Amino acid sequence: MALQLNESLQNVVDGLSESFTDELIDVYQSSGDTFVRIIADANVEICRYLKEEHHFIYLVDVFGTDRFTSQDRFEVIYNLVSLRDQQRLFVKVWLPEENPEIESVTDVWASANWYERQTYDMFGIQFTNHPDFRRIYMPEDFEYFPMRKEFPLLGIPGSIPLPSSTPDTK
Amino acid sequence: MGLESALGDGYMTSKVDSLVNWARSNAAWPMPMGLACCAIEMMAFAGPKYDASRFGSEVMRFSPRQSDVMIVAGWVNYKMAHAIRRIWDQMPDPKWCIAMGACASTGGMHRCYGVVQGCDNFLPVDAYVSGCPPRPDALLHALMKIQDKIRTEHSVKLDT
Amino acid sequence: MATKKVTDRVTPTFFKEHQEKLYQALEDKHTTIEILEDKDPLSTEMILNMGPQHPATHGVLRLALQLNGEMIEKAKVDVGYLHRGVEKIAENKTYQEFMPYTDRMDYLSPYSNNVALCTAVEKIANVEVPERAHYIRMIGCELARISSHLLWLGTLVMDAGAVSFFIWTFREREKLYDIFDQMTGHRFTVSHARIGGVANDITDTAMAMIKDFANEFPQELTDWHGLLDRNRIFFDRNEGVGVLKTEEALEKGAAGPTLRGSGFAYDMRKISPYARYDEVEFEVPTRLEGDNLARYYVRMEEMHESIRIIKQCLDKLPKGPVRTDNAKQAYPSKDEVYYSMEGMIHDFMMTDTGICPPEGAEAYHAVEAPKGELGYFIQSDGTGHPWRLKIKAPSFANIQILEHILDGEMIADTVVIIGGVDPVMGECDK
Numbered sequence: 238m239a240l241q242l243n244e245s246l247q248n249v250v251d252g253l254s255e256s257f258t259d260e261l262i263d264v265y266q267s268s269g270d271t272f273v274r275i276i277a278d279a280n281v282e283i284c285r286y287l288k289e290e291h292h293f294i295y296l297v298d299v300f301g302t303d304r305f306t307s308q309d310r311f312e313v314i315y316n317l318v319s320l321r322d323q324q325r326l327f328v329k330v331w332l333p334e335e336n337p338e339i340e341s342v343t344d345v346w347a348s349a350n351w352y353e354r355q356t357y358d359m360f361g362i363q364f365t366n367h368p369d370f371r372r373i374y375m376p377e378d379f380e381y382f383p384m385r386k387e388f389p390l391l392g393i394p395g396s397i398p399l400p401s402s403t404p405d406t407k
Numbered sequence: 408m409g410l411e412s413a414l415g416d417g418y419m420t421s422k423v424d425s426l427v428n429w430a431r432s433n434a435a436w437p438m439p440m441g442l443a444c445c446a447i448e449m450m451a452f453a454g455p456k457y458d459a460s461r462f463g464s465e466v467m468r469f470s471p472r473q474s475d476v477m478i479v480a481g482w483v484n485y486k487m488a489h490a491i492r493r494i495w496d497q498m499p500d501p502k503w504c505i506a507m508g509a510c511a512s513t514g515g516m517h518r519c520y521g522v523v524q525g526c527d528n529f530l531p532v533d534a535y536v537s538g539c540p541p542r543p544d545a546l547l548h549a550l551m552k553i554q555d556k557i558r559t560e561h562s563v564k565l566d567t
Numbered sequence: 568m569a570t571k572k573v574t575d576r577v578t579p580t581f582f583k584e585h586q587e588k589l590y591q592a593l594e595d596k597h598t599t600i601e602i603l604e605d606k607d608p609l610s611t612e613m614i615l616n617m618g619p620q621h622p623a624t625h626g627v628l629r630l631a632l633q634l635n636g637e638m639i640e641k642a643k644v645d646v647g648y649l650h651r652g653v654e655k656i657a658e659n660k661t662y663q664e665f666m667p668y669t670d671r672m673d674y675l676s677p678y679s680n681n682v683a684l685c686t687a688v689e690k691i692a693n694v695e696v697p698e699r700a701h702y703i704r705m706i707g708c709e710l711a712r713i714s715s716h717l718l719w720l721g722t723l724v725m726d727a728g729a730v731s732f733f734i735w736t737f738r739e740r741e742k743l744y745d746i747f748d749q750m751t752g753h754r755f756t757v758s759h760a761r762i763g764g765v766a767n768d769i770t771d772t773a774m775a776m777i778k779d780f781a782n783e784f785p786q787e788l789t790d791w792h793g794l795l796d797r798n799r800i801f802f803d804r805n806e807g808v809g810v811l812k813t814e815e816a817l818e819k820g821a822a823g824p825t826l827r828g829s830g831f832a833y834d835m836r837k838i839s840p841y842a843r844y845d846e847v848e849f850e851v852p853t854r855l856e857g858d859n860l861a862r863y864y865v866r867m868e869e870m871h872e873s874i875r876i877i878k879q880c881l882d883k884l885p886k887g888p889v890r891t892d893n894a895k896q897a898y899p900s901k902d903e904v905y906y907s908m909e910g911m912i913h914d915f916m917m918t919d920t921g922i923c924p925p926e927g928a929e930a931y932h933a934v935e936a937p938k939g940e941l942g943y944f945i946q947s948d949g950t951g952h953p954w955r956l957k958i959k960a961p962s963f964a965n966i967q968i969l970e971h972i973l974d975g976e977m978i979a980d981t982v983v984i985i986g987g988v989d990p991v992m993g994e995c996d997k
Contacts, residue, residue: 442626443626443649444670444756444993446626447675448754450718451737451744454733454734454737454738469621482649484651484996486650487648487649490648516667516668516671518656519652520655521650521652522652
């Protein structure tokens with residue numbers, strides 16, 4: 238599939254393939270958006286390179302997906318915007334099902350803090366070196382990860398307590 | 408009391424009752440538990456077009472100790488349910504509760520793990536308002552139903 | 568047994584004798600005061616919980632503030648009190664069935680959320696939208712922007728102290744509700760936009776109402792400018808309060824008017840225009856100071872620009888259908904459904920299966936909601952239900968920077984800062 242990239246994105250892809258030939262797995266486009274897949278260990282390096290060399294200074298979103306395949310079940314996607322060139326780029330990482338761990342990019346962009354907490358809360362992906370690693374939506378004692386495909390939509394009865402329907406007598 | 412037996416059984420207390428109930432129903436200060444979109448309609452219900460203060464709900468008292476009616480407006484999360492229950496327990500008697508909107512009544516369109524399917528799972532609700540969100544007129548109707556409920560209460564207890 | 572007195576270890580700095588006598592009285596009452604550090608316990612730190620239910624926080628936002636006297640040393644935000652699991656619900660519904668859920672996310676301007684979902688699905692499934700629908704969507708989005716900013720203004724000024732402003736802005740909002748009612752059938756959670764167009768055409772009554780509103784509203788705005796722009800109290804409460812420096816704004820991930828108030832003219836309508844925004848003229852107001860007052864000016868000017876866009880759209884509104892004709896992509900019109908067999912079958916298929924984007928396709932599309940960049944990332948598996956729908960909510964990003972801008976502020980300014988950043992919890996806690 239031939240990629241139709243405009244000039245600035247072509248620069249980015251060329252730069253990535255030169256500097257990170259081993260770590261870059263795939264570059265593809267879907268519905269006009271450009272996706273770059275890299276290996277999990279290089280995410281901080283590549284993000285720093287993209288921020289400093291290609292001016293992707295705005296991290297819009299970090300989120301996870303459950304691909305529900307036996308190999309590389311989870312993926313983490315970074316949504317980056319370069320204001321100078323007005324371009325958007327998606328950087329993807331695939332993670333295995335047992336022990337999905339990836340290093341946090343909060344050193345590169347401080348805004349990744351809450352996004353990574355949300356990804357952990359929903360999927361259970363561990364972000365190492367995160368400054369404030371805890372759940373964000375569900376309470377801390379919740380034992381499951383809601384967005385995984387095997388978690389039922391209606392929840393697991395008893396997994397989160399309800400207050401009593403009688404007043405506590407004091 | 409001699410007066411009691413002269414005027415008939417319970418005449419004094421029922422007259423005092425109706426006075427007290429009339430006063431109470433026309434001064435039902437709401438405690439808005441405005442959580443989500445229904446809170447916006449509740450603000451409109453307190454706003455200039457559908458004025459709630461002409462029904463006596465003059466001030467939206469955000470302190471539970473100073474209010475009579477709690478209006479649960481919006482879907483109730485499991486995490487938030489504990490906070491709501493604590494606030495309900497702090498409200499002094501007599502108190503009433505309006506479950507505003509489909510989400511507060513039964514969980515509404517949100518049939519999922521995060522939403523309590525109806526705030527009557529942990530609160531004693533007196534009036535349910537349907538709608539998503541209900542028009543402010545519907546909420547006024549619920550307020551009038553609560554007023555009717557207040558008027559038929561027995562406020563003064565008989566000793567004998 | 569010589570008991571250690573508090574006053575042996577600690578020297579109060581403020582009303583020394585008074586504090587010492589107080590400690591003395593406490594200890595005479597057989598209490599022991601635990602001191603963890605050698606600081607005067609009566610005049611230093613306290614952790615204040617501004618709980619999830621509070622009249623001034625916009626929705627259910629919980630703040631844990633570590634106070635040093637009146638100053639906030641550290642602020643931590645606890646969200647999740649309105650979390651539903653909307654993204655999980657999305658995996659079980661067709662794209663059109665998901666439309667009402669989008670309304671309830673940023674519930675102050677529901678039209679923008681509808682358009683956001685529609686444009687994202689139209690991008691992934693390659694649906695063409697007729698011209699008239701684009702202009703109707705633009706009018707709806709701008710009216711929703713005005714509605715959201717009106718509520719922001721009313722609550723900000725009410726939190727700053729002037730309660731009657733709330734009543735005035737709500738009077739204007741009621742006019743907007745009447746317009747939406749006439750146009751779409753519902754006051755505010757409209758679900759008007761459909762994939763492939765809009766649900767129904769604007770009637771002449773609705774057009775007349777929009778024209779009247781667009782003509783009368785600028786005068787209201789001027790009146791409010793006259794009241795607030797030179798108001799000593801409003802200035803003192805907002806100037807220099809909640810400063811988000813330009814160097815930090817992008818790094819910490821701000822969005823929308825919060826980002827524009829700190830100097831970045833980042834507006835999705837200009838960067839990647841959708842729905843014919845490239846054919847209308849408008850400006851993106853930006854300010855450099857980054858304080859609450861800057862955000863106030865940005866939003867007021869955005870309301871002026873919205874009226875300008877609405878007037879241009881009303882002039883340019885072309886004639887034509889309001890929804891695409893393709894049966895696999897959009898609902899047929901009600902006439903066809905009631906009076907022809909194919910129409911009914913198409914309606915049934917659209918409700919049952921819905922639009923099916925190609926398998927393995929991924930797309931992201933963002934619109935400029937009043938709060939910032941609202942984006943939908945859709946991964947499709949070829950069926951009518953999305954495999955993954957991720958919603959990028961601007962309020963999530965804005966509440967994250969609340970932790971940074973609250974450090975060092977006075978506690979009395981907390982409410983005004985939250986009002987200035989204008990988060991919507993339904994969007995933040997999806």
